[in-house]
Every structure is written in C-alpha cells, then in structure tokens.
Amino acid sequence: MSESLDERARAILLGNDRGGYTVPTAGLYPFQWNWDSAFAAWGFSTFDPDRAWTELETLFAHQWPDGMVPHIVFHRDDEGYFPGPTVWSTGRTPATSGISQPPVAATMARLVLAADPSHRERAAALVPKLLDWHRWWIRARVRDGVACIVHPWESGRDNAFDWDVGMANVDGSDVGPYQRRDTGHVDPSMRPTKAEYDRYLALVQFGRGIGWDQVRLADEGPFLMADPGVAFILIRACEDLAVLAAEVGADPGDAAEMAEGLRAGLDTLWNDARGHWDARDLRTDTFANVLSSGAWLCWLAGAGRPEMEAHLATAWGAVRHGLPTMDPAHPGFDARRYWRGPAWPFYNALVAMGLRDAGKDAEAERLRADTAALIRNGGFNEYFDPVEGTPCGGSDFTWTAAVWLTWAG
C-alpha cells in the first residue's frame, strides 16, 4: 500500500512539472507559487536531487532587483486563474505578482542538500540570493521589529481569521467588476468570500498604483499586519541559511544577525491577555485576538511556551484529524473553509519540524501519523476537514505529495 502511494506521490510531482518548475495543482493554480515550489524541491530531493535544485533555481531566477522573490511567477498565460498577470501589472518579464510569500526556501534548501550533499555548488550559488531575499524582508516588511505582510496572500494563509481586523479597514467597494476563477474549480463554500476578494483586489490595485514600490507598500498601504507565521518562518530561515552557507563554504553574510534581531522583536506578538502568539494590526495597533495557524509555527523558531503546549493539546482534543488551522472553540471555526479551520498536510510538516526540534517527539509523531492517515484515506488533496477527515480543495497537490515522500509516508 505504502509503496503504491509513494509511486502516486512521485507521479503527482512529475505530472505537475511544467519544465523546470511545478504548478501547485493543475487547473486551480496553473503557475509557479513561491512556497509551494520550495516544498516541491524537498519532495523532488527524495528521488531526483538535480530536479530539486532546478525548482529552486527557477524560482530565484525571477527574483526582483530589490531582492524580493515574488509569490507567483506567471511563466505562461493561463485564463484559469484570477488575478492573472495583467491585473498585477508589475512590468516584469516573465510576469510576476507584486508581493512575496513565506520565506521557507532556505529551510527547504538545507533539507535538499542533506538528501544529497554532492550538490554543494548549486547550494552555494543560491546562498547570496537567499541572503538578498531575507534582507528584502527586513527592509521592506519588518516594521516595529517584526515581520509583516501587506496582503493576506503574502502570508500564504489567505483568509485566516488573523487578517479580519486589518481587512476591516480596507475599502473593497470600488474595485470594479471582475470574474473569479477559483470558484469554478472548487466548491465556493470552501473558498474565501466575495467581500474578501474585493479587498484582495483593492490591495493589488493600491500596489499597482504606486508602481509596486515595496517600501511604500508597507509604509503607506491600507493593510499592514505583523504575521506570527512569517515571523517564525523568517527567523528559522535566517538560521538555516547561516548553517547552509557554512556547510557549503559560502559567505553567510548577516544571516545569523538577522535571526537574532528578529528574535528580539518577537515579544510584541505575544498576546499576554490571551496567552498565545497572535497577529497584530500595525495600522490600529490591535491584536487579532485569535489562536490561529501562525502560532503553531512557534516551535520552528524555538519560541515555544508552556501556554502554547496547552493550546496545542486542547485544539488537538477537539478534532479527530490532525491539527486545525484555527482554534476549534472559536465561534467562526469553519472545518472546510480554507485557512479558517482545515488541516493542511504541508503545514503539519512545518509544525512537526518545529516540534521535533523542540524535543517534542511524541507530538511530532502524532502529527505525522494523523497526516499520513488523512492522505491514505482521502488522497493527495490540498487540505482536509479536521473534524470528519474529508479531503477538500484541489486534488493531486504538489506539496501534499512532497510531504508524503519526505515526512508523512
């Protein structure tokens, strides 16, 4: 059984390969996405390390001159996704979006190298690009000492409750008519709402209006929220980059110092009244006041606290299948609506990586076993209903296949 699932997972990666890059899934997501690609590389490293490096190299070939690595690279036209390149209108060739995504690439590059240490030179060539990207985060997104996002899509956790407080101040009433494509591929009740999409678009229109000046986006845009998920990922990525550089004899630059500086700023994300890590709206200086998926990544950055262990146990006790991306006790918890409740295999892999490094082997193993069972019973879907275990969203998903091969299977 397990063997045929391995074969199926490899077939999904190969089937989603468009020549040097993979799409997250055919149809719903027909371009190259930033953090999906990093996970794809990890998956490829289990059977084709050469192809794994190519995936990362293709992504970084589209890095902007200011260091940003965009969240989507539109290698070829495809009408199946909205908003496409003409809406973003960033002026890049090939076209890209104008925001970034969680910087997991350094962490994945380190794992890819570990799978086959003979590719030292390719890893070494990537180090300065990773450094540039991390410095871009510090310059263009770290505000008040902590990593922020200027668009919910930049968090990779689109419609998480975290963003509701900041999105309330974004005016989506004047974006004009548009045609969504996502709701033609998957059940609309599992997707973000129209009110959210109106605001997503308003934020894209703002970026376009200022010529995608990344510093102005953060300093003047209608939405700026400190994101625990990106904050933890970036700290971990800087640490992994310092180690990767040392392993391949490349200049680590200020990678370790960046990690240290970011760690010092983390305290502003601790919601003392509620006892958990929390997103914070920098425009109004208000916490989101929700225990959400970003907090589960604290262990990845060595920022676990006893309160978080207690929350983990409670959330786990409330659902049957893996880790929910939203506190199941919250009145808005929605087991099937994207980032407002469901369990995501790739995300579980990241959380488990942190738990394992924090010495929480039993919790990491439980998360692995839960994730494996979901995939075995339901397939390689994008995400799952954590209450019933039902597969949801897109099928034959690249990063689900990747984490099966590297971790869950």
Ligand code: 9WN
């Ligand atoms: C917007 C591709 C991406 C993931 C994100 C996920 C979803 C896009 C969308 O799909 O976001 O970037 O259109 O919903 O939230 O994490 O990278 O799989």
